[in-house]
Amino acid sequence: MSASLAQEQRRTANRAGFGAFIGSTIEWFDFYIYGTASALVFDKVFFPELEGAIGTLVAFATFWVGFLARPLGGIVFGHIGDRVGRKNTLIITLLLMGVSTTLIGVLPGYASIGVAAPVLLVTIRMIQGIGLGGEWGGSVLIASEHAPKGKSVLYGAFAQQGSPVGNTLSTVAFLAVSALPEPEFLSWGWRIPFLASALLVVVGLFLRMKVTESPAMAKLIEDRGVAKLPLKEVLRTCPGLIALGIGACTIGLSATYFKSTFALSWATSSLDFDRSSFLTIILVANVTQIVVQPFGAVLATRMGNWSRAVSIMLLPELVLMPLMFILIGTENYWLAMLGVSVATVPHCLYYAALAGMLASRFPANVRYTGISLCYQLCGTLLGGTTPVVGQFLLNRTGSITAVICYAVLQVLLTLGCMLLLLKRPDHDRPSQETQETEAGPPSRAVTGQVTV
Numbered sequence: 001m002s003a004s005l006a007q008e009q010r011r012t013a014n015r016a017g018f019g020a021f022i023g024s025t026i027e028w029f030d031f032y033i034y035g036t037a038s039a040l041v042f043d044k045v046f047f048p049e050l051e052g053a054i055g056t057l058v059a060f061a062t063f064w065v066g067f068l069a070r071p072l073g074g075i076v077f078g079h080i081g082d083r084v085g086r087k088n089t090l091i092i093t094l095l096l097m098g099v100s101t102t103l104i105g106v107l108p109g110y111a112s113i114g115v116a117a118p119v120l121l122v123t124i125r126m127i128q129g130i131g132l133g134g135e136w137g138g139s140v141l142i143a144s145e146h147a148p149k150g151k152s153v154l155y156g157a158f159a160q161q162g163s164p165v166g167n168t169l170s171t172v173a174f175l176a177v178s179a180l181p182e183p184e185f186l187s188w189g190w191r192i193p194f195l196a197s198a199l200l201v202v203v204g205l206f207l208r209m210k211v212t213e214s215p216a217m218a219k220l221i222e223d224r225g226v227a228k229l230p231l232k233e234v235l236r237t238c239p240g241l242i243a244l245g246i247g248a249c250t251i252g253l254s255a256t257y258f259k260s261t262f263a264l265s266w267a268t269s270s271l272d273f274d275r276s277s278f279l280t281i282i283l284v285a286n287v288t289q290i291v292v293q294p295f296g297a298v299l300a301t302r303m304g305n306w307s308r309a310v311s312i313m314l315l316p317e318l319v320l321m322p323l324m325f326i327l328i329g330t331e332n333y334w335l336a337m338l339g340v341s342v343a344t345v346p347h348c349l350y351y352a353a354l355a356g357m358l359a360s361r362f363p364a365n366v367r368y369t370g371i372s373l374c375y376q377l378c379g380t381l382l383g384g385t386t387p388v389v390g391q392f393l394l395n396r397t398g399s400i401t402a403v404i405c406y407a408v409l410q411v412l413l414t415l416g417c418m419l420l421l422l423k424r425p426d427h428d429r430p431s432q433e434t435q436e437t438e439a440g441p442p443s444r445a446v447t448g449q450v451t452v
Helices: 004-041 052-083 085-105 118-143 154-176 183-190 189-208 215-224 232-237 239-248 250-270 274-292 293-302 306-312 317-329 335-359 362-382 386-397 401-421 431-440
Strands: none
Touching: 004 085, 004 118, 004 154, 004 189, 004 250, 004 386, 052 118, 052 232, 052 250, 052 362, 052 386, 085 118, 085 189, 118 154, 118 317, 118 335, 118 362, 154 189, 154 250, 154 293, 154 335, 183 189, 183 386, 189 431, 232 239, 232 362, 239 250, 239 335, 239 362, 239 401, 250 274, 250 317, 250 335, 250 362, 250 386, 250 401, 274 293, 274 335, 274 386, 293 306, 293 335, 306 401, 317 335, 317 386, 317 401, 335 362, 335 401, 386 401
């Protein structure tokens, strides 16, 4: 390969990675501001007749509706992405997400239109969930399938980095408007982050239009190797992979909602934290994630033995997640900040490498559908239910201990499923190389990466 051609391929890969990062950031910003609003606002604006913890529980239930719709988005847009291409699919999902988020920002409350307000909120939330359901898999693949040889896990992490950055931006947005007096915050202040989404979508569309189709997908189209019905094909050939993939995604999704949605509500309603103080704690944790998370992809790539890398990343969470809740329970601002920030490290390292590891286990012709199903079904069954289950356990027992046990169980489920998943064939490397890598790091300098 000539130097000029290699340089052009690197530029294309970098453009794809950056486009995936920006687009993913905007999509996650849209999704996370809903979670923050459900913890702080929606019970008062859309469910004012339900008081206290019950109103919060119902608001969290509408939060979960978005996760309920995400598998549908994964199926619909996974089909389009595996049949037509990654690029055009991602343009559609970005538009769908941006429009629905902006509509929430102009939606009248219960006081204005009665029961129609929560009905419309739930409907728009479902549309938002469908959009995000198709976004994640495409962002991961457009970056990883453009990556230079040996760097697909690292480039897949570009899309993963959009989650903490989007979460940080959503927290900053609500931290800014939370300084308003309570009446202004509840009447119009909370709407500003939702309306800002319209401007962000314009930026995201501009960048995504410049990204070319991924080489792997372009080759499938050229060779006429696309699956006629990707959903049917992946369910027929990979049911075990989907089951393990759902479990392997668990703590990568739910940890964020333990701290930024459930803990936010718990700390500001049951403990002695004000809204701005705990949002600042979450902001510090999000910045920690932005800084630390990329090292997870680096660690997995350099170690070669992915099973060992996953164990190193996740085992500390069995101690740090309970510690987070205990330190929040002290109602000491600095101890709570320490607990939330430190507990962020293990799962964010894992989250960076998750996408590349999961994608490598599915054939390219059903990969969009396969990884989308795993990620979005996990979001529906385990990630999105985190605030609801956490609040239910807290209401039922009156103690945070039950929530801690639930968090530990999710860490164990994730670790077990990923270790089993990594024993399955890697579709991006020869089987012999896969066996050697999983048995231990070979003598080569850089191994363990996903290549397309």
